[in-house]
Amino acid sequence: MEIARVATKGCKLEDLLAREWLLTNRRGSFTSSTIVGCNVSGYHGLLVGSPDPLVSRVMALSNCLETVLWNGQALELSTCEFSDRFAPTGHQCLHEFRRDIGARFSYRLAPVDLAKAVYLDHDSDTVVVEYLFEDVREPFDLTLRPLVAFRDFHLLQKSDAPFIQKPMQGGVIVRHDLVMGCELRLGCPNLRFESDPQWWFDFIYRVNKARGLHHVEDLWAPGAFKGRIERAGSVVFWARLGDPAELAGMPPVDVAAIQRDLLDRQTELIRLAGAKDETAKVLCLAADQFVAKRAGLQGEHTTVVAGFPWFADWGRDTFVSLPGLLLATGRQEEAGSVLRTFAAAADGGMIPNRFDDRTGEAHFNSVDASLWFIHAAFEYLDVTGDVATMSSELLPTIRWIIDSYQAGTWFGIHADTDGLIMAGDASTQLTWMDAMCDGIAFTPRYGKAVEINALWYNALRRVQQFCERQSLPDADRYAAMAEQVGRSFGPLFWNAERGYLNDTVLPDGAIDASLRPNQVFAVSLPFAPPLPREQQQAIVDVVERELLTPYGLRTLSRRDPFYKGRYGGSTRCRDEAYHQGTVWPFLMGPFVEAYLKVNEFSDPSRRRATELIQPLLRHLTQDACLGSISEILDGDPPHRPGGCPAQAWSVAELLRVRRLLAGSR
Numbered sequence: 001m002e003i004a005r006v007a008t009k010g011c012k013l014e015d016l017l018a019r020e021w022l023l024t025n026r027r028g029s030f031t032s033s034t035i036v037g038c039n040v041s042g043y044h045g046l047l048v049g050s051p052d053p054l055v056s057r058v059m060a061l062s063n064c065l066e067t068v069l070w071n072g073q074a075l076e077l078s079t080c081e082f083s084d085r086f087a088p089t090g091h092q093c094l095h096e097f098r099r100d101i102g103a104r105f106s107y108r109l110a111p112v113d114l115a116k117a118v119y120l121d122h123d124s125d126t127v128v129v130e131y132l133f134e135d136v137r138e139p140f141d142l143t144l145r146p147l148v149a150f151r152d153f154h155l156l157q158k159s160d161a162p163f164i165q166k167p168m169q170g171g172v173i174v175r176h177d178l179v180m181g182c183e184l185r186l187g188c189p190n191l192r193f194e195s196d197p198q199w200w201f202d203f204i205y206r207v208n209k210a211r212g213l214h215h216v217e218d219l220w221a222p223g224a225f226k227g228r229i230e231r232a233g234s235v236v237f238w239a240r241l242g243d244p245a246e247l248a249g250m251p252p253v254d255v256a257a258i259q260r261d262l263l264d265r266q267t268e269l270i271r272l273a274g275a276k277d278e279t280a281k282v283l284c285l286a287a288d289q290f291v292a293k294r295a296g297l298q299g300e301h302t303t304v305v306a307g308f309p310w311f312a313d314w315g316r317d318t319f320v321s322l323p324g325l326l327l328a329t330g331r332q333e334e335a336g337s338v339l340r341t342f343a344a345a346a347d348g349g350m351i352p353n354r355f356d357d358r359t360g361e362a363h364f365n366s367v368d369a370s371l372w373f374i375h376a377a378f379e380y381l382d383v384t385g386d387v388a389t390m391s392s393e394l395l396p397t398i399r400w401i402i403d404s405y406q407a408g409t410w411f412g413i414h415a416d417t418d419g420l421i422m423a424g425d426a427s428t429q430l431t432w433m434d435a436m437c438d439g440i441a442f443t444p445r446y447g448k449a450v451e452i453n454a455l456w457y458n459a460l461r462r463v464q465q466f467c468e469r470q471s472l473p474d475a476d477r478y479a480a481m482a483e484q485v486g487r488s489f490g491p492l493f494w495n496a497e498r499g500y501l502n503d504t505v506l507p508d509g510a511i512d513a514s515l516r517p518n519q520v521f522a523v524s525l526p527f528a529p530p531l532p533r534e535q536q537q538a539i540v541d542v543v544e545r546e547l548l549t550p551y552g553l554r555t556l557s558r559r560d561p562f563y564k565g566r567y568g569g570s571t572r573c574r575d576e577a578y579h580q581g582t583v584w585p586f587l588m589g590p591f592v593e594a595y596l597k598v599n600e601f602s603d604p605s606r607r608r609a610t611e612l613i614q615p616l617l618r619h620l621t622q623d624a625c626l627g628s629i630s631e632i633l634d635g636d637p638p639h640r641p642g643g644c645p646a647q648a649w650s651v652a653e654l655l656r657v658r659r660l661l662a663g664s665r
Contacts, residue, residue, distance in 0.1 A: 001266060003282050004099040004626035006035055013091055017206070020044070020625050021103045022646050023120040027053040028292040028305050028312070031120050031127050035626070036091040037105065038079035039063055041207040042217065043309035046118070048153050049125030049241035051182045054294050054303070054312050055360045059153040060184045060241045061146060062203075062219050064129065066090070069141040070111045077107055077116065081204045083216075099626050101262040111138040112229070121258050122265060125241040128255050132234045139230040144237050146186050147200060147219040150176040152358075154310065156208075159199045159218040167195065172222050183244050187253065190235040191227035212570035272330035279617055283655050286620065286628050287325045290648040291334060294341060294355070302337035306354075307631055307644030314354040315342055315369035316432055317649050319376040320586065324652030327383045328659045335380050336389055342373060343397040349404020350413075351397075367413050367423040367430040370401045371455035375525070378462040391470065398463055399474075405456070406481065412446075419484035420448050420492065421456045422507065433518075433555065433579040437572045443579045447506040450493050451518040454529055457485045461527035482527075489529040493522070500542045515557035517547050517587050523594035537598045543591060550615035552650075553587035554635045555579040565636030567643070574642075581635035582642070585616055589653025593660060606661055616654055629654065 008016055017040050022032040027050045033039050039062065047061040065088070066077035076088030090107075098104040102119040115132040131142070151157045162177040171187035172195065186193075200219045208215035225237065238253040266285060273284035294303040294313065304325060306317035318338060326335035345352050345362045351373040353366030377394045380386065405421060408414035411430055413423040424430045424446035431452060433443040460482035467475035493501045495511070501519035504512040520543050522529050523536045531539075547554045556563050556579070564577035592609045599605035616629060624630045624641040629650035631643030 001270075001278075001281055001285075002098060002100050003285060004097075004621045006097045006626070007095070008035065008091070008097055009095045013086070016091060019623070020645055021097070021099050022289065022308055022625050022628060023103060023118065024289040024292075024305070024308060025120050025122045025124075026291070026293050027123075027125060028057065029053075029120070029125050030308055031103075031118060032309060032625075033063075033103075035097040035103075035105075036079050036094055037063070037077075038081060038086070038091070039203070040081065040205055041309070042156050042205050042213070042215070043153060044205075045149065045153075046129070047120075047125065047127040047184075047239045047241060048309070049182075051125070051242060052295070052360075054292060054305070054355070056358050057153045058179055058182070058241060059149040059151050060125075061127065061186070061239045062149040062217075063147045064237065065143075065145040065147065065221075066116075066131075067143040067145075068109055068111065068114075069143065070109070070138065075109045075111075075140075077105075077114070081206060082202055083204055101259065101266055111140045112136050119255065119258050119262060122261060124250070126253060126258075127239050128253060128258055129237045130234055130255050131237070133229055133232050136229060136232050139228060141226065142191065142229050142235065143224050143226050144188060144191065144235075145221050145224040146237075146239070147221055148174055148184060149217070149219060150174065150179055150184060156205075156214050156217040157219065159201065161218075161220065163197070163220050163222070165195070165197060165222045167193070171225075174220075174222055182242055183247065185240045185247055186222070186238075187240075188225040188235065188237040191225035191237075193223055193225050195223040197222050210568060211574065269329070273328070274330060279620075280658065282620060282627065283651065283658070284329045286646075286651045287329050287655060289628065289646060290321070290325060290651070291331070294360075301341035302334040303341055304338060304648055306649075307647040308625075308628075309644070309646075311644060312355055315351045316353055316366055316372055318342065319351075319369065319372035321648040321652035322376040323379045324589070324654070324656035324659075325648060327379060328652075328655045332380070332384045332386075335376075336384070336386065339373070339377055339380060340389075340393055343394060346370075346397050346400065349400045349409045351401070364410060365428070365430060366434075367411065367421070367449075367452055368432060368455060370405070371452065371459050374398050374401060374459040374462065375455065378466070378526075381466070387470065390466065395463075395466070398459075402459065402463065402478070402481075415481075416448070418488040418492070419481060420453045420488050422448050423452065425507075431518075433516075435575040435578040437575040442576050445504045445512070447504055448492065449504045449518065450501050451521040453485065453489055453493070454522040454525055457482060457489065457529045458525040458527045460485060486530045489522075490531050490535070493519075494531070494535060499538050501539060514560060514562075515542065515546055516555060517543060517553040517584075517591070519543070520553070520587070520590045520594050523597060524590035533598070536594075540591075540594050540598050544595070548591065548612075549583050549633075549635070549639060551588075551619065551633045551639050552583045552585040552616070553591055554581050554583050556581045556635075558635065563635065566634050566640075567632060577635075578632070583633040583635055583639060584631075584650075585619075585629050585633070586647070586649040586653045588613060588616060589657050592657045596660065609657070610661055613654060613657055616650075620651075620654075 068075040077090040096106040113135040303313040304318040306314040351370040352362035464478035563581040625645035628646035630641035631647035633639040
């Protein structure tokens, strides 16, 4: 189905460069660029592969220069940016961009009307570019010159990189001394390959430049595919990355088979989700982009990529996202696999916050990932009724987490004498507001953080309820712990003078009363701490008044002297603004749920909530990464998108909210 369509003719190039597309597969691999095919980020490329899925991703094929030679003229399809100009300027011939099972570009040239489509195979690191010549008015020559990077996808390449290439039937094999154990195969059976190795210098990536990062790259061209086009038909160019032995055993690239598989997958995802309207269909397809496989000791397991292009799987993001990405889309079996994957990696009574992008090693620097895991596990139980999995595979880890948090575990995480969770110190960043640069924590939320203790109370009540229903031991112990937390929560966090909840209480008792969105979880969670109704209403009111934007919640009130309304500039500037006013779309989920709860899910509140999410639904198909939702936006209007162009929990919470509004959890 069609996800997005943009008429490009006559549009300003700057506006076109601000919109991009993304295709992903089950390996966490992807292909991405702007809707004119000009790479403006070092993460843009035709093939970013995962030889060992989710670990050590490789920017293999950056781009392909496409030229139509006709009557002595070079008519370009490609667009690239250099320090002083754009060259070539193929965007001038582009009439339309569409996103469906692939990314499609329509060009009108003097000798031919030409359509280009990019597809990413779901099961292998294979990208296919199909050129369809629909109306050949005069014969012409076509040249395709692939531009190879073959680097760690976080880095850029200079012209001293050691490339090795050798011919193969219908194309060329490229290897790189710094990327051992894999090779890139480039083929185009319709055209002849002419070896002509050369460096192309000084491509500029404007997004990197704006971020204060390295932004100039040299790319390797092993040669060019060339041929004469005299009649309507097609040309297929493809690239594959992988282990040489595995690639040698793979069948030839079949573009028709890849198209069928992608279309069948779309159809099945929509069926599983029970998606009826177009918006629901687009959202369930957006959700699928983040669902990947991670290799484990007992085979492959489902996991969730936190965001594209640069994140891998993060525990916190995964378990905030799981109810929307998987449960709301009918993918319960995969949800169970995700829970088991992270439960198996638990250590010290903690769920990993992330897996290293290069080594796959688990990192545990989070106080909330484990609590979100517990929440997601019970959401899974509520939807599936899978008591067996909960009892045998998840509950032991849940009990371990609760016992460890109660007694004390890594990073100073422990229950204080009042039953509330205390965590970290001035040198740690353990909550989701975790930006730190040059040793400076911009949101130092150590001690007792409001949403951590709301999650703690929720966890205790949920496991208590399960133990009671299953006649399991310790139900009374969990109940007593929850009651103590409930008695302590309001008196500690409620700020009567300001009329909302304190954000954090430091170990020395000092209060951080910054007006932030974290307090909304104290209303939105299924088992929210026992606050009087008037306090719950006051929380929702102040968050709506001070933090709500059309695209989510600001992370800090504009009245605060530390508020940053623009996210941009150097790494330090961006980290400083990341949680100091920047808007996060995923926070629209808990806000809408809290708003509905205090208004008892009345019809007027449902109508109002439906209106609130409309700007995000427009963003889904019209702005930034077409077919997904950005990680963050500026706190100040017009709320320019930033961060990851496609973020899992942004999409997930919109799915979950629509499910809530439809009348189910």
